[in-house]
Amino acid sequence: MTKIFYFSATGNSLWSAKKIAHNISADNPTEKYELVNIGKAAYDGSFANDDLKISGGKKQKHLIEADAVIFVFPSFAYGMPRVMRQFVKNAEFKASYVAALVTYGSSPGGTLGGLRRILRKKNISKMFFGKIPAVENYLAIFGTPGEETIKKRSEAQKRVTDDLSRLIIERKENKVSSFYPLSFFVYCLFTLGIKIFYRFYQVSDKCAGCGVCEKICPVSAIVMKTKKGASVKQPRFTSRCEHCQGCVNLCPLRAIQFARARFGSRGYRHPEISINELIK
Numbered sequence: 001m002t003k004i005f006y007f008s009a010t011g012n013s014l015w016s017a018k019k020i021a022h023n024i025s026a027d028n029p030t031e032k033y034e035l036v037n038i039g040k041a042a043y044d045g046s047f048a049n050d051d052l053k054i055s056g057g058k059k060q061k062h063l064i065e066a067d068a069v070i071f072v073f074p075s076f077a078y079g080m081p082r083v084m085r086q087f088v089k090n091a092e093f094k095a096s097y098v099a100a101l102v103t104y105g106s107s108p109g110g111t112l113g114g115l116r117r118i119l120r121k122k123n124i125s126k127m128f129f130g131k132i133p134a135v136e137n138y139l140a141i142f143g144t145p146g147e148e149t150i151k152k153r154s155e156a157q158k159r160v161t162d163d164l165s166r167l168i169i170e171r172k173e174n175k176v177s178s179f180y181p182l183s184f185f186v187y188c189l190f191t192l193g194i195k196i197f198y199r200f201y202q203v204s205d206k207c208a209g210c211g212v213c214e215k216i217c218p219v220s221a222i223v224m225k226t227k228k229g230a231s232v233k234q235p236r237f238t239s240r241c242e243h244c245q246g247c248v249n250l251c252p253l254r255a256i257q258f259a260r261a262r263f264g265s266r267g268y269r270h271p272e273i274s275i276n277e278l279i280k
Helices: 012-027 040-046 082-089 111-119 145-167 183-201 212-216 246-250 275-280
Strands: 004-006 033-037 049-052 059-065 069-076 091-094 097-104 126-133 220-224 233-237
Touching: 004 012, 012 033, 012 069, 012 097, 012 145, 033 040, 040 082, 040 091, 049 275, 069 082, 082 091, 082 111, 097 111, 097 145, 111 126, 111 183, 111 246, 126 145, 212 275, 246 275
Parallel strands: 004 033, 004 069, 059 091, 069 097, 097 126
Antiparallel strands: 049 059, 220 233
16 A cells, blocks of 8 residues: 655645556556545544554644555745644654655755655655656745746656656655755744734635635635625635645635735646645
8 A cells, every 4th residue: 555645735746646646556556545635634633543642632643554655745935834744743654665755846945854854763764755846836926827837847747757656666765965054944934924924815805705715725724704794705814824825826716815916816726637636
């Protein structure tokens, strides 16, 4: 059994996770695999083990048992999404092989190095790390990607995902440096920022209360509520927010705004991933 854990807001990491699963199955049709949404697994308790309670029962470690474990996730400001970092830190692995693949737009910086620092404290005999180029989708800084950019980066993502799949199937190992002082500094600032960023998301009067943002949020950080005097429910952003901006990118009416991602501006979703796939 191979377990593939992914975190995905606009489909980049989900696409690579599904492609890897397909390649594993094509190589060995009898090999079983499971795709797991990290955000949902972390918050619904599906990987909690009652025998592994710590801190007076306030936290539970996640028991991950498989022949191989693969993580596919995006780089957020040169680091991991908060939920993934905590998930891995709280994990107990019963797996001899772990692969970690980071999808990135501009640069992953020291993302993999930060993950390696956590994983090497676990009882894992073989580890592999890889980088997958993808479309930059952080609209707040980089704006909406152009069609030609989407095409080129998607092609690069396909090529690299296939190459890394082969190395994982062959159980290759490698190491990455864990010394990235600038990345560590930027990531620390980002983790401080997301504690308050959720307060600055704005919703326009065009919001029809469809609830797509609530459904696609990888960590269920959005709650639909009716404001006083309003006729429809609108999204309320909570402190669980990872600042992935999936809601900004995927709102059907372009009614959510944050910084440079203005009302009405075009969003991004991986061209081969549907909204329904992100909701699962």
